[in-house]
Amino acid sequence: MEILIYPAAQVVARAAAEMIGLSAQRGATLGLATGATPLLTYQELIASYRRGELSFAQSKAFLLDEYVGLAPNHPQSYHQTIREVFTSHIDIDDSAVHSPDGAAERPWEQAQEYEQLIIDAGGIDLQLLGLGTNGHIAFNEPATSLSSTTRIETLHPQTVADNARYFSSVAEVPTHAITQGLGTILRSGHALLLATGKAKAEAVERLVEGPLSASCPASVLQLHPHATIIVDEAAAAGLANLDYYRYVQTHRPDWQGADGLPRLV
Ligand code: F6R
Numbered sequence: 001m002e003i004l005i006y007p008a009a010q011v012v013a014r015a016a017a018e019m020i021g022l023s024a025q026r027g028a029t030l031g032l033a034t035g036a037t038p039l040l041t042y043q044e045l046i047a048s049y050r051r052g053e054l055s056f057a058q059s060k061a062f063l064l065d066e067y068v069g070l071a072p073n074h075p076q077s078y079h080q081t082i083r084e085v086f087t088s089h090i091d092i093d094d095s096a097v098h099s100p101d102g103a104a105e106r107p108w109e110q111a112q113e114y115e116q117l118i119i120d121a122g123g124i125d126l127q128l129l130g131l132g133t134n135g136h137i138a139f140n141e142p143a144t145s146l147s148s149t150t151r152i153e154t155l156h157p158q159t160v161a162d163n164a165r166y167f168s169s170v171a172e173v174p175t176h177a178i179t180q181g182l183g184t185i186l187r188s189g190h191a192l193l194l195a196t197g198k199a200k201a202e203a204v205e206r207l208v209e210g211p212l213s214a215s216c217p218a219s220v221l222q223l224h225p226h227a228t229i230i231v232d233e234a235a236a237a238g239l240a241n242l243d244y245y246r247y248v249q250t251h252r253p254d255w256q257g258a259d260g261l262p263r264l265v
Pocket of ligand 1: 032033034035036037038064065129130131132133136137138139
């Protein structure tokens with residue numbers, strides 16, 4: 001894994017936006033995350049687009065997850081959120097931004113169809129990820145099969161509590177989500193996980209240095225052939241091998257990967 005540590009969340013966002021921008025320029029299929037962490041990255045990308053440096057016209061996007069029970073036009077649905085915070089401000093075609101339908105009559109079939117839609121699109125080239133305080137990625141909660149595909153997940157009470165800030169009360173937070181599985185995420189060409197703030201420090205430590213375990217679903221990224229973890233100082237604070245990761249970062253070679261993209265920011 002590439003572990004990149006930057007002094008503050010804004011610098012994390014710039015580094016992430018640079019990687020995503022390079023992929024978008026190649027018409028990549030992007031996997032998008034919602035939540036608070038990627039917001040600064042989306043703002044960086046929108047600013048680059050407005051400066052005329054970037055186009056997303058050739059890209060498609062797939063969201064990681066959607067709440068079961070929320071229709072696409074619900075203000076708290078991820079379908080709606082991603083448009084508000086990112087895709088309606090850039091030149092990606094709205095019909096190219098996909099997410100599971102949280103209001104589908106048969107959510108299980110919907111999950112399977114979404115998995116197939118990703119496969120039919122040729123897979124996700126770059127998957128952006130946030131990190132739950134309990135180690136989840138997408139909505140894969142502890143004890144998720146490490147090879148799971150898109151399905152319905154019961155949200156951990158900790159996740160419900162963490163996300164209550166977007167709703168008027170905890171009782172309004174849906175208890176289930178349709179989420180890409182860990183196996184789905186493992187199939188992406190490049191997994192790019194961002195974590196900022198001290199509330200994420202323990203989960204970052206478990207992801208990077210803990211055992212590979214379904215108890216920390218994010219640790220599955222240890223199996224990903226190309227995973228980049230970008231964190232700020234606060235989120236990196238619990239890492240035992242921090243000095244080594246910094247050493248690698250400052251001795252980073254300038255060569256490119258086989259895909260022609262720089263391997264490190
Ligand atoms: C959101 C998602 C979640 C979040 C995670 C962190 O689409 O899949 O895994 O990335 O819960 O959320 P924030 O960034 O709000 O701390």
